[in-house]
Structure formats: structure tokens, C-alpha cells
Amino acid sequence: MSAATDVWVVVEPAAGGRPRKITYELLGLARTLAGPLRVHAVVAGRAVRGMADDLAAHGAHVVHVAESPLLEPYTTDAHVQAVGTALAGAAPGLVLIGSTAAGRDLAPRLAARLDAGIVTDCASVAIEDERVVATRPTMTRKAIARVAFGDGIRIAVVLPNVYPPAPAEAGRSAEVVPVAFNMDAGDVRTRVVEVSAIKRETVPLTEADIIVSGGRGLRGPENFALLDKLAKELGAAVGSSRPPVDSGWVPHDYEIGQTGKTVNPQLYIACGISGAPQHLAGMSGSRYIVAINKDPQAPIFGIATYGVVGDVFEILPLLTEEVRKLKSAQRAGG
Amino acid sequence: MNVVVCVKHVPDTEAQVRLRADGRGVDESGLNFVLNYYDEHGVEEALRIKERLGGTVTLVTAGPARAVEGLRAGLAMGADAAVHIQDQVVAGLDHIGTARVLAAAIKPLPCDLVLCGKLATDDNAGIVGPALAEFLGLPQATAVTKLELGDGRRATAHREVEGAVETLEVRLPAVITVERGINEPRYPSLPGIMRAKRTAITVRRLADLGMSTPPTAHVELLQLAPPPKRQAGRRLEGEAAAVVGELIRALREEAKVL
Amino acid sequence: MDFTLSEEHRLVQSTVREWATTRLLPRAAEMDRAGAYPREFIRELGEMGLTGVFTPEEYGGGGMDMVSYCIVIEEIARAEAALAAVLSVNNSLDCYPILAFGTEAQKRKYLPDLARGRTLGCYCLTEPAAGSDAASLRTAARRDGDGYVLNGTKVFVTNGVEADVLVVYARTGGEGPRGISAFIAERGDPGLRVGKIEHKLGIHASSTCEIVLQDCRLPRDRLLGEEGKGFTVAMATLDGGRIGIAAQALGIARAAMEDAIAYAKDRRQFGRPIAEFQATQWKIADMATRIHAGRLLMYRAAWIRDQGRRHSLEASIAKLFASETAMWAATQAVQIFGGYGYIQDYPVERHFRDAKITEIYEGTSEIQRLVIARHVLAAAERTLESPVEDCRPARTAHD
Numbered sequence: 002m003s004a005a006t007d008v009w010v011v012v013e014p015a016a017g018g019r020p021r022k023i024t025y026e027l028l029g030l031a032r033t034l035a036g037p038l039r040v041h042a043v044v045a046g047r048a049v050r051g052m053a054d055d056l057a058a059h060g061a062h063v064v065h066v067a068e069s070p071l072l073e074p075y076t077t078d079a080h081v082q083a084v085g086t087a088l089a090g091a092a093p094g095l096v097l098i099g100s101t102a103a104g105r106d107l108a109p110r111l112a113a114r115l116d117a118g119i120v121t122d123c124a125s126v127a128i129e130d131e132r133v134v135a136t137r138p139t140m141t142r143k144a145i146a147r148v149a150f151g152d153g154i155r156i157a158v159v160l161p162n163v164y165p166p167a168p169a170e171a172g173r174s175a176e177v178v179p180v181a182f183n184m185d186a187g188d189v190r191t192r193v194v195e196v197s198a199i200k201r202e203t204v205p206l207t208e209a210d211i212i213v214s215g216g217r218g219l220r221g222p223e224n225f226a227l228l229d230k231l232a233k234e235l236g237a238a239v240g241s242s243r244p245p246v247d248s249g250w251v252p253h254d255y256e257i258g259q260t261g262k263t264v265n266p267q268l269y270i271a272c273g274i275s276g277a278p279q280h281l282a283g284m285s286g287s288r289y290i291v292a293i294n295k296d297p298q299a300p301i302f303g304i305a306t307y308g309v310v311g312d313v314f315e316i317l318p319l320l321t322e323e324v325r326k327l328k329s330a331q332r333a334g335g
Numbered sequence: 336m337n338v339v340v341c342v343k344h345v346p347d348t349e350a351q352v353r354l355r356a357d358g359r360g361v362d363e364s365g366l367n368f369v370l371n372y373y374d375e376h377g378v379e380e381a382l383r384i385k386e387r388l389g390g391t392v393t394l395v396t397a398g399p400a401r402a403v404e405g406l407r408a409g410l411a412m413g414a415d416a417a418v419h420i421q422d423q424v425v426a427g428l429d430h431i432g433t434a435r436v437l438a439a440a441i442k443p444l445p446c447d448l449v450l451c452g453k454l455a456t457d458d459n460a461g462i463v464g465p466a467l468a469e470f471l472g473l474p475q476a477t478a479v480t481k482l483e484l485g486d487g488r489r490a491t492a493h494r495e496v497e498g499a500v501e502t503l504e505v506r507l508p509a510v511i512t513v514e515r516g517i518n519e520p521r522y523p524s525l526p527g528i529m530r531a532k533r534t535a536i537t538v539r540r541l542a543d544l545g546m547s548t549p550p551t552a553h554v555e556l557l558q559l560a561p562p563p564k565r566q567a568g569r570r571l572e573g574e575a576a577a578v579v580g581e582l583i584r585a586l587r588e589e590a591k592v593l
Numbered sequence: 594m595d596f597t598l599s600e601e602h603r604l605v606q607s608t609v610r611e612w613a614t615t616r617l618l619p620r621a622a623e624m625d626r627a628g629a630y631p632r633e634f635i636r637e638l639g640e641m642g643l644t645g646v647f648t649p650e651e652y653g654g655g656g657m658d659m660v661s662y663c664i665v666i667e668e669i670a671r672a673e674a675a676l677a678a679v680l681s682v683n684n685s686l687d688c689y690p691i692l693a694f695g696t697e698a699q700k701r702k703y704l705p706d707l708a709r710g711r712t713l714g715c716y717c718l719t720e721p722a723a724g725s726d727a728a729s730l731r732t733a734a735r736r737d738g739d740g741y742v743l744n745g746t747k748v749f750v751t752n753g754v755e756a757d758v759l760v761v762y763a764r765t766g767g768e769g770p771r772g773i774s775a776f777i778a779e780r781g782d783p784g785l786r787v788g789k790i791e792h793k794l795g796i797h798a799s800s801t802c803e804i805v806l807q808d809c810r811l812p813r814d815r816l817l818g819e820e821g822k823g824f825t826v827a828m829a830t831l832d833g834g835r836i837g838i839a840a841q842a843l844g845i846a847r848a849a850m851e852d853a854i855a856y857a858k859d860r861r862q863f864g865r866p867i868a869e870f871q872a873t874q875w876k877i878a879d880m881a882t883r884i885h886a887g888r889l890l891m892y893r894a895a896w897i898r899d900q901g902r903r904h905s906l907e908a909s910i911a912k913l914f915a916s917e918t919a920m921w922a923a924t925q926a927v928q929i930f931g932g933y934g935y936i937q938d939y940p941v942e943r944h945f946r947d948a949k950i951t952e953i954y955e956g957t958s959e960i961q962r963l964v965i966a967r968h969v970l971a972a973a974e975r976t977l978e979s980p981v982e983d984c985r986p987a988r989t990a991h992d
Contacts, residue, residue: 192505305567
């Protein structure tokens, strides 16, 4: 079987009657992969037909709609049934699902029901030599795997933030196809009792957008206060490389690296960290890296977006003050 | 309550991993293998359930001969029994196939609840748990951070979804995959290790599970490669105040992160 | 000949390593500074069975062998050496003599709590004037009615401050080793008190103190073993204890080497990591070689003990070699760290201070050489063959 196929996207509805951002990212990818063939969107929810125009504008040629009060909020049983019904009829060659809490819950079960191939955490999906090939980080990011799908239904669960969202083009329309969904409430074996927003005192390292991290160059536990101050201004989490942990300067759960946590923030500020491979393994997925180190030979500069050659004890207070000024100006400006 | 915990024996996440020259896998020589981190949480949760409600804890794994050490580690924590699906075809299974085989092994066991880690730290896939739930025809709750068993017919599960905690009521029996934070796994004790050594581990081949032919794999690993190297960016050197000013400007205007 | 650890030995190793790395190592520098260890550590170690590794399961222990014990002590010492001393004393110097020489009633009374970390033990042999020459001890145990009254002062008692169960050696008869008996004293026994608390060079987190016995009356059922056989108890105890000290020393040596390797890969001078300089590489190669050799000596001594065979010579050889390796490796590590090795911000100066005690306690290096020389010379008179026993086909006691 050739890999040229219609590409299906499982839509993840968000609040406000629009899909989540990942859906647009998947539609963009689907357009690329489908080439001259068609892009299908499957959307399941209480009243989601209204999304069809928006999905069409972002590239869907066909929108399959399953509507039922049972389909909102998301439950595994109802959504596997709805999406599975739509897919089973068409047996598409490629299905894209976002790697979100719901997507990771849905996709494997769908694959089991449809006897499909599945690859999770895809950082890329491409058609190479008539095969669908995905890449994904694996072994706690110590390796990148290239995985080829076989024939049949292929389900790729794609990481958010790796593909640009499809731009909207006005004037496109899609064929709307209803999906038969007849399930009794009694067949849904889980019930969402409550959804409550998470309140956090401090941002957990693995979820932080910005991380300020210290190494041996901080010379002692008392100097981590400099990082705390900068982190407070930035709304950042504080981490460390291994030596401060081994020396007892900071608790074990600060450690980022091969023996600690793996993080992928938008911004990583490494202070007095030389950049041993064990540390880089835990933070090199960061979008932007700032390194502050007085040793111009330090390996951390080899991967830093911005490498500041200088004394952390001089740079950090200045940087904290400048960030403070900037943030208060931003607040004043609304 | 009888709990089945699916476990996997994986390379220690602290180990330096060497990729095989052919790129088709990891060089296992000298590599330290441990019970998957998330599965330890599964075993711990099962033991706490057993301590509260009675019943048994049975471990199930599909893997090579060395995987017996992962089972021993779980038995040393306090599990009662273990099933090892050991067949040369196991290595060639994809995740869906593995879930099929595990389901076949679990079906004859006394089982009110199946616990799995949310993923295994070797391939980070997170597929087996939900797929297993499908093959067993059971409801599921994934990435659960808190589990409360009520009357034994229903459980309440908390799971962290993007920015929120979802509270689910799930009918039992069910398959629950557990996230870190659900508990603090105990360390095996020395008497536990001695007991584990005396516990007979049931070995099953695919034929014993009524599977004459192994499930077909739908995906194939082409290559494992080291992650791409990052390129060095720009050096900012000079007088401290000027450097900081330039850094702030770059983070605002180029990176747009401030 | 098979040099691989068994499945359960590997499980013991990975379990203790995990605990030591996550719980103990992060607190090591703080414990060293504070001169104390968190009390909950003893409870946690007790729950894991590490306070009674080779105490049989029927007395609440781990029921494992001496090889397991070596693994446990090495892994704990690799993270923090003082806690290894605390454990070593409880296992080797307290549980062991009660297990080997105690009455059934004594075993039932003391071992379950000692083995589960609910009580802590210590060993009172050394006196101000009787160190290496332990047989000259002068603490007196006078018969008095249906018991004994003890008078004297014991020094350098590890765990003495916290101990609940004290194994005490005192003189019930005339001069020399045959006049010595062993007793079990308990915290709170009238006339027993903690004396001067010592401030040590290293292993700060463990206590070392005097135990003062002043008309300390012990009932007859506190006699451990037969009257006049105390020196046999002491020496049999020390054979096993020395294997434990070898394990502690190797843990310290490994910590020094592992920290030195990490630093040498990270620290750059002259434009490259110092690990690329041969001067560093040779130090590390020699550390690795000596640690490997020491570990083989230790496992072999433990294995012979597990066979129930005499192992005084092997225990002394292992203890001597491992402790001198620890001191030597810690010295090399300080040198690799340079100026940073001499300050307290980095762990190697702690390893350096901690290593020294292993050359001193449970028999100084000089005493070990004396023991080794006696065995070797005596054997040489009997036969020209090596006095070191040949390996029998591999079969471990726990099989």
C-alpha cells in the first residue's frame, strides 16, 4: 500500500467553541502530508457542528461530527466509541492526534480497537519512500528514534509546539459528515466529577516556562539566594546542576540533568554551570539558553543562545534589577 | 481486592546509554536494569490497597530472561506472585502486541484492578496501559495522581490534565495508569528480598496463553540516534552593565520571552 | 570460579544504593557539619532490615549473608561514612556477639529490636590503657550475690551516646585474656553513664564517647557467653567487624574516586578538562585498581566467613588493604581537586578526614600486620605452600 492517503485529524475542543491550538498545528501538518489528497477532521462533543467552518478555514476538506451530551466533557469510553466509529468506516492511512492529556488517553485505546499502528510523542511525521516515518525523543531524551509505520491505520500522536498552526483562509468550506453515535449513558464507565484549576506556590521545574539554574560557580549555598531573587522577578523556577546537590547546597529535587530532571522551558538561564554532558542531557531541549560563566572555554557556551562571559556575582544582581524594572514598566503599561 | 500490576524492566535512567552501531537499539552490555520508575509507583499503590483491604498483588511482565530481576524487585517490595511472559517473539512485539499478550496472561488471574505505570522510561511510549484496558474490555483512567477505592465497585481517580486536576469516578474492575506523585514507593527490605527469592515465578510462553501466532507488529524502529547537537549562539562580552542591557534587549526583541 | 554477584546480592546493592543516593548523600555535608545524623534514618534502615543484615529472620533480621553485609556497608559509606560506622557497630559488634554467644532468652530479648532499628547497640572494649592490647583491660566485674558489679571506664565507644544495648568486656578473673568476660548492659542500668564526648577528626555524624561504669550492677543473665570466655567473644566479633570496616573503607575510597572523576571531567585548565592530563589519569587508574583489589579481598573474606570457616587472616588482609586504599585514594582525590579539595565546599576533604579512622579502629594497621604476620609465619613453619586458603568450588552459604 502506498503511503499517499487522506489524512485525518482528531480535533480537541477547548472552551469557547474553538479547537485547541494543537488542532491547528495538526491541520497544518495534515495539509502538508496529504498533498493533493484530502484532510479530514473528526470532532466529538456536545454541540460542535459549529466548529466545521473554522476547521475548514484551517484546512479541513471534510469534517466528521459526532454530537451527544455524553461527549462532553471528555471520557475515554464515549470518545473512543465516537472517533473509532468515524475511523473504522474509512480506515484512513494516517490519523493525527495531539499529545495532550486527552490525546494520550484516547490514542492507544483507539489503536487497540482498530488494530492500528501507533507512535506517541512524535516530533516529526513525514512520508519517506512511500512509508510514513515519525521521529520521537526516547530513553529520557538520550536518543531520537526514527520509527516507520506498516500498512493499515496509522496513528501518530504529535507533540505540541513543534509544527506551526495552519493559517486560516477565508472562503474555504468543508463537507460535513455526521458520525453515528448511539451509546447509552450506562455504557460510559467513567464520570468526570470535578475539574479544578491547579494552584501552585512555586512553579514545578518540569512545567516551568523559565528556569534559573546554578552550578559549582555559585561557590556556596548562600549564593542560591541570588537565583531566587531573579526567579521571583521572572516568575521562574530554580534548579541546579549536580555539584551543588552533591555538596548539599540545595535539595536533591533541584537537580537537572541525567541523574535529575529533564526540562524543556522556553528560557533556561544557567549561572556558573560549566555544562557537563550529564547536565546538558537534562536541559538542552530548552528553547532559549542563556549561559553566564566566567570561563570562556566552558562547554555550556557551545549550546547557549546567548553566552555571557562574566562573573555571575556581578551579572546576576544587575540582571535582576533590569528585569524588575522591565516587569514593573510592563505592569504599569497594562 | 486482588490487584494485578504490569511492570517492565528498563535501563536505569541514570545509566549512560550507548546506542548499538546498527542504530537498531541500545547496547545492553554493562547496562544496569531496574524496575521502571512509574511501575514502582504501581506496585506501591497495589501494596497499600492490599494492606487496607486484603487480597493479593500479582506482577505481570513480558520480557527477556533478565526481566525476572524486575519481578524480584517488585516481589521484594511485597508482591505475592509474579507471571513472566518469556518467549523469544516478545522482543519483536510492538506496544499494541505487548498489550495483547499481557491481556491474555491477565484474563485467567483473579483481578479486581489492574495498575500500570503511565509510561516506561526506556521508550516513553505510554501505550500499553490504555491498549490493555481495551483488550480486557475494562474502563481506564490514565496518569492518575491519587486513587481512592470506595465500596470496591467504584474508584475515584485524580489526574492532572493541562493546568487542572480532573476527578474521575471509574467503575471497577478497571485499568489505572499511575503518575509520579501518587505515592512514595517503599524500598525493598532484606527479608522481602529473601522472600522474593523463595517465591516461584510463573513462566508463560505465548502458546500457554492460547496464542499460536504472535501479534503482527505495526511499527518498526528504523534507527536510534543521539539527539541533534545545538548550535552555539552569540557571545556577549564586555562591561557588565552593557552586557546585561544587551541581554535584556535580545530576550525581549529576538527571543520574545520577557 | 564465578565473580558475579547473585541476583539477590544485586537487588540488595541497587536497593541500598538507591536509598543512600536519594536519602543520605544529599544530607552528607550537613551531617558532617552538624555532627549528627537524622534519627529517622535509623528507623528507615531498620524497616529495610539493614540494622540486622545477617541476623536471622526468626530474630527479626534480614537473614542474609556476610557478602550482603559488605554490599550494604560499602553503599552507605559511599554516601556518608559516619552512618556506615553506626550501622557497622550495630550489626557486627552488637547483633553478632549476641547472636553467636547469647542464650536463646538473650537473643529473643535483644535481637528483634536491634535488628529492626528500634534500639541501637554499641561495643565497649577499649580502655584508656588498653587499646591495641585489649587483653590488658582493667574494668572489673565482681561477683555479687546473683549478679556482677562493674567498675571502670571504656573509651572511644562508637554509638555510645545513643546506644540502648551495650556489649561490655570486663575482668572477672586474673590477668590476661582468660580473665575476661562479656556482658550485656542496657541504657538506664544504675551506675552506667555516658562520660566525655569526643570531638573527632572525621566521621562526625556518629557519636564517640566514654562509657563510665560506677558500681554498675548487672544481673547474672546479662553475662554474654561463659565466664572467662569474653576475649574469645571479642576476637570472634572483631573478625567480622574488620570485614565491615573494609567495606566502609572501600565505600569512602569509591566516593573519593567518583567525586574525583566527576571533577576531573568538569574542571578545565589550560583549555581542556584536567581528566585529559596523564597526571590525573594515572591517579584515577591507580585508585580504580586498588579499589577493585580491595573489593576482591573483602568479598573473599566474607565468603569464607559465610562458609563457616576461619577467616581471621583474610579479614585482617581485607581490612588492612581497604583502609590504606581509602586513605590513599582520598589523598589523591584532594590532590586532583587542588585548592578546592582543601575547602569544605567540596566533599573530598570530608572523605580525607573520614578515611583515617578506618586505619585505626577495630585494630590499627599495625595490629592487622601483626595478625597477618603471625598467620603467615606460623603457616610457613608447617608448610611451604601459601597460607591463604584455596578457593573451593563456588557455593555460597545462602544457596
